Amino acid sequence: MNIGDVAARSGLPPKTIRYYEDIGLVRPQRGENGYRRFRETDLHKLSFLGRARSLGFSIEECRNLLALYEDEGRASADVRRIASAHLDEITRKIAELQAMRDTLTTLVEACSGDDRPDCPILTGLSRAGAD
Amino acid sequence: MNIGDVAARSGLPPKTIRYYEDIGLVRPQRGENGYRRFRETDLHKLSFLGRARSLGFSIEECRNLLALYEDEGRASADVRRIASAHLDEITRKIAELQAMRDTLTTLVEACSGDDRPDCPILTGLSRAGAD
DNA sequence: TATGGGGCTTCCAGTCACTGGAAGGTCAAG
DNA sequence: CTTGACCTTCCAGTGACTGGAAGCCCCATA
Numbered sequence: 001m002n003i004g005d006v007a008a009r010s011g012l013p014p015k016t017i018r019y020y021e022d023i024g025l026v027r028p029q030r031g032e033n034g035y036r037r038f039r040e041t042d043l044h045k046l047s048f049l050g051r052a053r054s055l056g057f058s059i060e061e062c063r064n065l066l067a068l069y070e071d072e073g074r075a076s077a078d079v080r081r082i083a084s085a086h087l088d089e090i091t092r093k094i095a096e097l098q099a100m101r102d103t104l105t106t107l108v109e110a111c112s113g114d115d116r117p118d119c120p121i122l123t124g125l126s127r128a129g130a131d
Numbered sequence: 132m133n134i135g136d137v138a139a140r141s142g143l144p145p146k147t148i149r150y151y152e153d154i155g156l157v158r159p160q161r162g163e164n165g166y167r168r169f170r171e172t173d174l175h176k177l178s179f180l181g182r183a184r185s186l187g188f189s190i191e192e193c194r195n196l197l198a199l200y201e202d203e204g205r206a207s208a209d210v211r212r213i214a215s216a217h218l219d220e221i222t223r224k225i226a227e228l229q230a231m232r233d234t235l236t237t238l239v240e241a242c243s244g245d246d247r248p249d250c251p252i253l254t255g256l257s258r259a260g261a262d
Numbered sequence: 263t264a265t266g267g268g269g270c271t272t273c274c275a276g277t278c279a280c281t282g283g284a285a286g287g288t289c290a291a292g
Numbered sequence: 293c294t295t296g297a298c299c300t301t302c303c304a305g306t307g308a309c310t311g312g313a314a315g316c317c318c319c320a321t322a
Contacts, residue, residue, distance in 0.1 A: 051255075
């Protein structure tokens with residue numbers, strides 16, 4: 001398979017696949033013309049990476065997950081540890097965003113949104129009081 | 132005020148304040164020794180920026196908000212429009228993170244997390260099925 | 263007056279995970 | 293033989309800082 005084929009089948013852009021090779025996540029072979037030649041296992045890896053990335057795992061986390069994926073003697077505890085840590089991080093981010101949303105919702109609802117200059121949003125942003 | 136003073140009073144690191152000057156968000160004066168000299172209005176702007184950033188507004192959004200903040204003839208509708216768009220974006224991100232969390236939670240709960248290699252998390256990441 | 267320490271300056275490089283674009287080689291169809 | 297799609301590499305840019313180096317400046321103390 002050429003890069004375009006794996007791109008279509010994995011859902012990843014060719015640029016991203018080249019980048020993943022650059023950083024050592026996949027190691028496709030090369031044809032005589034210099035083109036990358038991907039095997040089925042490469043495709044599986046890339047699909048795995050695409051799904052892990054879409055769940056928000058960082059590249060380094062993906063690298064570790066991929067290593068465990070390929071290690072037949074792994075302990076599932078190691079996988080679980082990575083996933084749990086990531087889950088905590090996601091939960092933290094959700095809480096952070098919800099706090100932003102709550103504050104912003106209050107401000108937006110208080111703003112008349114007309115052609116007058118008075119604006120509780122700007123007041124809220126400029127006030128030194130409690131956030 | 133020197134940069135250390137505004138940093139302490141605004142809560143922003145000196146590096147960030149210099150960066151904000153670089154990109155034209157603040158324009159402190161300069162003393163004879165080359166040091167930045169901040170006035171109270173500069174401090175207000177920086178505090179405003181700090182709060183807007185902490186609510187997740189991008190730098191460009193901050194720039195626009197700051198311009199409206201300083202424009203006595205603004206229409207609050209313009210402020211509200213920016214804030215509402217940002218609110219929508221936050222809501223979208225929360226939904227995205229919650230979808231990740233749901234999927235991940237299911238996977239993590241299904242994983243025994245012991246020293247055996249079987250792992251539903253890895254299976255979930257490698258399977259071609261519906262996400 | 264020397265010196266020490268902290269604060270200030272600029273500039274360069276790195277972060278993360280790509281993404282865009284330029285310049286050029288390769289391949290299959292018509 | 294040409295056209296156009298595909299492939300290659302390399303360089304630069306994104307956003308919003310952050311770290312670090314090299315070098316002034318200022319003040320207090322010995």
